[in-house]
Amino acid sequence: MAIKSITLPDIGNYDNTPVIEVLISPGDRVEKEDSLITLESDKATMEIPSPYAGEIKKVLVKVDDALKQGDLIAEIEAEEDSGEDAATPSSQNESAKEEPAEGTPDEKPVETEKSAPAAEKPAEPAQTPAPVNRQSAGAAFHASPSVRVFARKLGVDLANVTGTGPKGRIRQEDVEGAIKTVMEGVAKGGAASGAGIPPLPEIDFSQFGEIEEKPLSRIKKLSGKHLSTAWLNIPHVTQFDETDITELEDFRKSLKPRAEKAGIKMTPLVFVLKALAHVLREFPHMNASLAPDGENLIVKKYINLGVAVDTPNGLLVPVVRDVDQKGIFELSEELMAISERARNGKLTGADLSGGTFSVSSLGGIGGTQFTPIVNGPEVGILGVSKASMQPVWNGSEFVPRLMLPLALSYDHRVIDGAEGARFMTTLSRTLTDLRELML
Numbered sequence: 001m002a003i004k005s006i007t008l009p010d011i012g013n014y015d016n017t018p019v020i021e022v023l024i025s026p027g028d029r030v031e032k033e034d035s036l037i038t039l040e041s042d043k044a045t046m047e048i049p050s051p052y053a054g055e056i057k058k059v060l061v062k063v064d065d066a067l068k069q070g071d072l073i074a075e076i077e078a079e080e081d082s083g084e085d086a087a088t089p090s091s092q093n094e095s096a097k098e099e100p101a102e103g104t105p106d107e108k109p110v111e112t113e114k115s116a117p118a119a120e121k122p123a124e125p126a127q128t129p130a131p132v133n134r135q136s137a138g139a140a141f142h143a144s145p146s147v148r149v150f151a152r153k154l155g156v157d158l159a160n161v162t163g164t165g166p167k168g169r170i171r172q173e174d175v176e177g178a179i180k181t182v183m184e185g186v187a188k189g190g191a192a193s194g195a196g197i198p199p200l201p202e203i204d205f206s207q208f209g210e211i212e213e214k215p216l217s218r219i220k221k222l223s224g225k226h227l228s229t230a231w232l233n234i235p236h237v238t239q240f241d242e243t244d245i246t247e248l249e250d251f252r253k254s255l256k257p258r259a260e261k262a263g264i265k266m267t268p269l270v271f272v273l274k275a276l277a278h279v280l281r282e283f284p285h286m287n288a289s290l291a292p293d294g295e296n297l298i299v300k301k302y303i304n305l306g307v308a309v310d311t312p313n314g315l316l317v318p319v320v321r322d323v324d325q326k327g328i329f330e331l332s333e334e335l336m337a338i339s340e341r342a343r344n345g346k347l348t349g350a351d352l353s354g355g356t357f358s359v360s361s362l363g364g365i366g367g368t369q370f371t372p373i374v375n376g377p378e379v380g381i382l383g384v385s386k387a388s389m390q391p392v393w394n395g396s397e398f399v400p401r402l403m404l405p406l407a408l409s410y411d412h413r414v415i416d417g418a419e420g421a422r423f424m425t426t427l428s429r430t431l432t433d434l435r436e437l438m439l
Helices: 089-126 145-154 172-187 218-233 246-261 268-282 328-343 417-432 434-438
Strands: 002-007 017-022 035-040 045-049 054-059 072-078 236-244 288-290 297-299 305-307 309-311 314-316 357-361 380-384 388-393 398-411
Touching: 035 072, 145 172, 218 314, 236 417, 246 268, 246 328, 246 398, 246 417, 246 434, 268 305, 268 328, 268 357, 268 380, 268 417, 268 434, 305 328, 309 328, 398 417, 417 434
Parallel strands: 305 357, 357 380
Antiparallel strands: 002 072, 017 035, 035 045, 054 072, 236 398, 288 297, 309 314, 380 398, 388 398
């Protein structure tokens, strides 16, 4: 047995991520990979697993702490065979003993940080006349659970509030200020922002029959906020098309024996991703984001595609990186792995960030068409429905062809109808004849 320190591993490009749950207490026994704490970013919740099996001796974090990579989470009396080499217990003990000494001087900066907002309060009236200080769609916001509850009760979307606390943390006063600003604008005859939209009427449904109230999963709560922000801030246009994938499907089936031998499941979605990456190179504005000032376009030179994955807790959009630089087999293997992590709740912050364009496929479920919501701050998303065999006129007769329904939603501030139509036509041509990928 050896006392070992558990630190926060690399969770992607996330600093000061708040703790929303502590799942352990001193004296608890945990197995390797058991969850210790839950973190909440602006895109998802992440459970941090234990790298060792053993008994928890100290818990060094609490709810609402903001953690970064390397921060201490707990100390554990680890079993010899549960983690890394047993040759380092002494160094682990020494580092564990030294932590309190390191923690003591850190308390003063924390006090200074807490006192800073008080010292700056005289300057706050200068900021009051400003608008609600909208953050860009999908930007992170930090707030304690009590502030989140307070905002939820008042119907305030925290994505539309800028925090004035340490490191941008949203305080109760910030929420109250946002409400005041909106109400003043409405009183003066101005248009209400998203926070001022009249809520739906509350109805007691139990008067009509038996009901059951179930809480939404955290994933649905977070994605719901993001989708609402995207829908309110992005002027959507959706274009529909059908593309002939008869030859593509024949080619995919011809590769199945090789794929099965390699343990890979090759789906039509992989070919859609590869074709998309090719077409996005030709239409770089579709692989961009509108700058916060609304006057510039940030064009990305990399192509990372977000792929919507249906999980027991709700929809997640992990990102497949550098799709244009990978082959069909490599993409199939990566898509299988990231989808499995999504369903098992093992995605990291890095898995969920950095996307440039998104794809939502319902082909495995059914349906003919749907209108996907743009995953801001991206400017486009492709919806893929179920392919079906249809009679197609070839100039002399009707022939059976496998037709794939596609729906492209885009930000009309960036993409106009003509460019959207050209994008869809080029994508359709590429999926119909994969030789386009070699041009």
